[in-house]
Every structure is written in structure tokens, then in C-alpha cells.
Amino acid sequence: MNGFPILSLMLLVPLVGAVACLLVEAKAARSIALIATLIDFALGVLLWANYDVGGAQWQFQEKVELFAGFNWALGIDGIALMLIMLTVFLMPVCIGAGWNSIEKRVGEYNAAFLLVEVLIIGVFTAQDLYLFYIFFEAGLIPMYLIIGIWGGADRIYASYKFFLYTLLGSVLMLIAMLWMVNEAGTTDIPTLMAYDFAPQAQTWLWLAFFASFAVKMPMWPVHTWLPAAHVQAPTAGSVILAGVLLKMGGYGFIRFALPMFPEASAQFAWLVYWLSMVAVVVTSLIALVQHDMKKLIAYSSVAHMAIVTIGLFSFNVQGLEGAMVVMLSHGLVSGALFLGVGVIYDRLHTREIDRYGGLAVNMPYYALFMMLFTMASVGLPGTSGFVGEFLSLAGIYQVSSWVALVATTGIILGAAYMLYLYRRVIFGEQKNADAAAMKDIDLREWLMMAPIAAAVLWMGVYPESFLAPMRQDIAALDARIARAKPAGDAKVAVAKAQPKTDESAHEGAHH
Secondary structure (H helix, E strand, C coil): CCCCHHHHHHHHHHHHHHHHHHHHHHHHHHHHHHHHHHHHHHHHHHHHHHHCCCCCEEEEEEEEECCCCCCEEECCCCCHHHHHHHHHHHHHHHHHHHCCCCCCHHHHHHHHHHHHHHHHHHHHEEEHHHHHHHHHCCCCCHHHHHHHHHCCCCCHHHHHHHHHHHHHHHHHHHHHHHHHHHCCCCCHHHHCCCCCCCCCHHHHHEEEEEEEEHHHCCCCCCHHHHHHHHHHCCCCHHHHHHHHHCCCHHHCCCCCCCCHHHHHHHHHHHHHHHHHHHHHHHHHHHHHHCEHHHHHHHHHHHHHHHHHHHHCCCCHHHHHHHHHHHHHHHHHHHHHHHHHHHHHHHHHHEEEEEHHHCCCCCHHHHHHHHHHHHHHHCCCCCCHHHHHHHHHHHHHHCCCCCHHHHHHHHHHHHHHHHHHHHHHHHCCCCHHHHHCCCCCCCCHHHHHHHHHHHHHHHHHCCHHHHHHHHHHHHHHHHHHHHHHCCCCCCCCCCCCCCCHHHHHHHHHHHH
16 A cells, blocks of 8 residues: 555545536436445545554655645544544445435535535545645535535525534634744644644633634534534435534544643643533433424434543543544444434424334334434443443543533433433324334335444444554553643542562562
């Protein structure tokens, strides 16, 4: 693989596909989009297979100077690799989700999704600060169009709200980036990650980056664009929004806020804890009273992403690993739940929970898939949800037992609203004849849901295959932020293996 520009190729394939989709009629556009996303998925598998676990931190690097001060610089570490895999895995599913339900402007619709894929992969591979910013911001445009053109009745309001919230946060980040490049004299992200900015400057820089990433996550109280966007977006739009776009905020914290401003991160850790604790409890309670399925899952996303921020700012390896696994798991599970809503919405054209009931009778396979995804969302051991939440909470417990206690209530509340939703839709009596007459999932829906179900179980049973590529990078990040680590209140001492000296071995034998 040496010298082969696989990352540029992964950006080029969907870009060419997007242009092709605009030039052909509807049926061909769908096929082109599916083929392009499957080629990218194959390239992603090739990338993972050739990734050297335990090798250099940055791999598959490409660098071309385009003009003074701006480089086409790409490269990945294990963290970026896993998020790219999540993206290329969900993309063919998204194309499949809109296969029958999208009937107007099909070429533009598929082109918009392929463009989203280009820009998301760009965010995870960019190693130049300005290049990252361009990808990060440009991702708004196709998503704005997807919600605004193919969304529900209130789509214009939702798309404007989504656009304005995310854009306003990022303006501050751009100003901070310009200052950083002037100060450090480079736009190279790996170099900046090891650069020590003055502590006073860190405070302002951290707040500027936080404004952007907090909206993207989204953290409470700047989360209000998310339920509106989810409810109005077409099914595939919700899948990619929950599955990957929200992860860009978490990735930003890992790549910028923590390693570049460790002192400021420690200084503001309590702000993050408080916002996350409020989010976990408040959005879970709001989810409990929803009548719209998509809204309920959207609020649950805010609660789950709060567990991510708590893990990221726990300043230890468990918390960081947990946050990454929650991000990957949430991408799969919430994407699958939105798909599940889409499946029955396509049949009955309503998301109102009370219009359903007793679907286990006439849609047994659908009920089975939804049970697995519901359990994964709740964090049942053996599913992907358990691993990440357990590690995140174990990480934050070393810092603050109170934050751990409040965050854990989110899991209990999560079980309450998810099981309540499942019971009302899948079990109970069949009150409505039209819901009782719906057919079970067809082959296309099987092909979308079965791979996600397999991935959720794989991550739950053998998380090591997902943690191994990231372990070295998380350890490097932990070493970088260790100097600023806030003192914790936990009495748990994390034991480190001590090398045995001859004397201690002799003493042991003597006893």
C-alpha cells in the first residue's frame, strides 16, 4: 500500500459518482450511488486490513502543496480509521433506505448523499487545519439540501435552524484557527497537536473550538436544532445525521480541544460535566413523553452523546476508549432505529406512536430486529451499547463519583423510554386495522438491517477488534493530557504493574 493514495481515491469515488448521478435518469442514479458507496466500503475494508496496529501513529499519509500555506494533506490514525469505517458502512444502507421512498429529483438526492460521504471522509482524513475547516463546514451544505428539499412539512424551518446553529459556532473556530497558525507558524494538525500554546491563550482558543463542537455533538442547551432536523429529514438523512455527522463534534474534541489545549480542557472539565449531566437527565425525561417516534430517538441521541462528552473529559484511558466505543455504537444503533421507523413510516406514512401496536403479530422479523436495536440502545451486555457506556462510566468514576452517579441514571431512564416505545409499537392489542395489515420486512429492508445487527453483536461480543486500532492513539492522547489531569474524588487507585526486583522476589519466597 506504500505510496498508493487510497485516501484520495476514497474521496474521488463518491465525488465522481455524485457528478454521474446528476447526468442520468432516476433508476440509473440509484444504481450509480449504490455502486459508488459499495466501492468506498470495499476501499475502507482494504484500508483497515492494511492498517498497521502498533505501527506509526499517522499512516497512509499524502501531502501536496497546493499554494503557499495550504496543503492537500491527508492521513489517518486508528481513531479516524474507525470513524471512516462507520461512514462507509452506513452509506450503502442510506442509499438503500431512499430506494423506493424518494421519487422527486432522484439524481440530485443521491448526488447530495455521495457529497456528504466525500466531506465526512475528508473531515476524518484532513491533516491540514484549513483543509479540515473546509470539509467540516462544507458538510453542512448537502445536509441542508437533503432536509430542505426532501424533508417533511416543516422542512424549511428545520433546515435553516440546522444551518444557522452549526454555522454560527464555526465562525469562532475559524478565528481561533487563524490565530493558531499565526502563533505556531504551521497548519499541520499533527504538529499543532504537540505544540504548547500559552495557558491564557488556551482558554480563549478552547472556548472558540468548544462553540463549534458543542453544537455539532450536540450538547445541551444548543441541541434544539437536532430533534427538528431529525423529524423533518427523510429516513436516510436521519441515519447519516445520527450515525456520522454528530460524531464530527466528538472527533473535534479528540483531535483539537484535548491535545492542543490540555490545560484549558482541565479548567473547563466541570462545565462539560455539568452540561452533560443536565443533558443525560433532561433529554431522557423529554424522550419519555414524546408521541413522535423520531423525536424520541432524537432526544435519546442527545442523552447518549452526553455520555461521550463525559468520557472524553474524564482524562483517563478508560473514559477515552469508552467515548469512542459509544460513538461507534451509537452510530450503528441510532441509525438502525431511524431505519426501523422509516420501514413502518413507508407503509403507513405516520410516525405517531399511538397509530401502531401489536406489530409482533404481523411483522415478527421486524419486531426481532427492533428488539435487538432497542436492547443495544439500552446497553444490554452482549450488545455494542454496553461496552462503551461501561468504559465511559468507569472512566468518569475515577474523576467524580457524583458525575458517574448522575450519568448512570441516564441508562435507567434510557431503558424506561426505549422499552416503553417498544411495548407500545410492537406489543399490545392491534387497535388499527391498517397497522395490523402491514407486511413484514422485504428483501431490501433485510439487506439494510441484517448487516447493522451483525455489527452491533460483533462489537458487543468482541470489542477488541474495534479497540485495538485505537489503543495506541488513545494512549498517546492520554499521555498528552496527563499533565493537566484534574484531581479526582474517587478512592479507587488504578494499580500499575510493578517490575519485581530480586529483593522483593526473595522476600516473597522467605514469607
